[in-house]
Amino acid sequence: MRSAPTTRRALFASLAVAGLLSSACGDDQDPAGAADLWQRIQAAPGYRSWSRAPAVPERIPSFTAHADAIELFINKPMADTFTAGQAITEWPVGSIVVKDGFKGDTLKIVAVMEKRPDGWFFAEYNGDGDTLFSGRPKVCTGCHDNRKDYSDWVYSIELPR
Numbered sequence: 001m002r003s004a005p006t007t008r009r010a011l012f013a014s015l016a017v018a019g020l021l022s023s024a025c026g027d028d029q030d031p032a033g034a035a036d037l038w039q040r041i042q043a044a045p046g047y048r049s050w051s052r053a054p055a056v057p058e059r060i061p062s063f064t065a066h067a068d069a070i071e072l073f074i075n076k077p078m079a080d081t082f083t084a085g086q087a088i089t090e091w092p093v094g095s096i097v098v099k100d101g102f103k104g105d106t107l108k109i110v111a112v113m114e115k116r117p118d119g120w121f122f123a124e125y126n127g128d129g130d131t132l133f134s135g136r137p138k139v140c141t142g143c144h145d146n147r148k149d150y151s152d153w154v155y156s157i158e159l160p161r
């Protein structure tokens with residue numbers, strides 16, 4: 001038991017290094033799709049009024065690149081899976097999870113995953129909403145696929161089991 005946090009830290013540290021190395025150049029595969037997604041998450045009252053995942057109810061430290069603290073917001077289709085209380089093996093189509101990444105109090109990145117009929121759409125924006133990554137960039141999928149079978153590609157939120 002005592003070694004668990006250390007192991008977790010080591011994992012995050014190696015993930016952070018991988019993230020730093022691979023994020024040097026953006027991969028904006030679908031600028032129109034990313035702009036559309038940005039509009040939808042900002043649509044009043046905006047994603048910051050959405051639900052929080054039970055596991056991440058407030059701002060928490062992050063060990064990945066780009067941010068030293070994160071906040072997560074989940075839209076209704078995703079939030080409903082927790083109120084329903086049924087075990088599921090994948091997130092419903094239409095699920096959106098938004099991650100705000102902060103350095104100090106400054107919003108540095110907004111990372112988004114949207115579950116579509118053909119799988120997750122990934123997007124990452126800077127604090128001003130400019131798209132850095134969109135579509136299925138290898139940098140995103142290559143790391144998130146570690147969680148593919150465990151929680152349907154999502155790192156910080158476990159499927160209701």
Ligand code: HEC
Nearest residue numbers: 015019062099111112113122123124133140143154155156
């Ligand atoms: C090196 C590994 C790595 C890479 C690369 C990576 N992520 Fe993540 N991502 C994580 C980890 C770990 C978390 C858990 C929360 C945290 O500490 O940031 C996470 C969290 C997220 C979340 C919140 C939902 C969740 O899975 O917890 C979103 C959305 C997200 N990432 C999107 C992206 C996008 C978009 C990209 C590509 C631009 C990307 N990620 C690249 C490791 C990675």
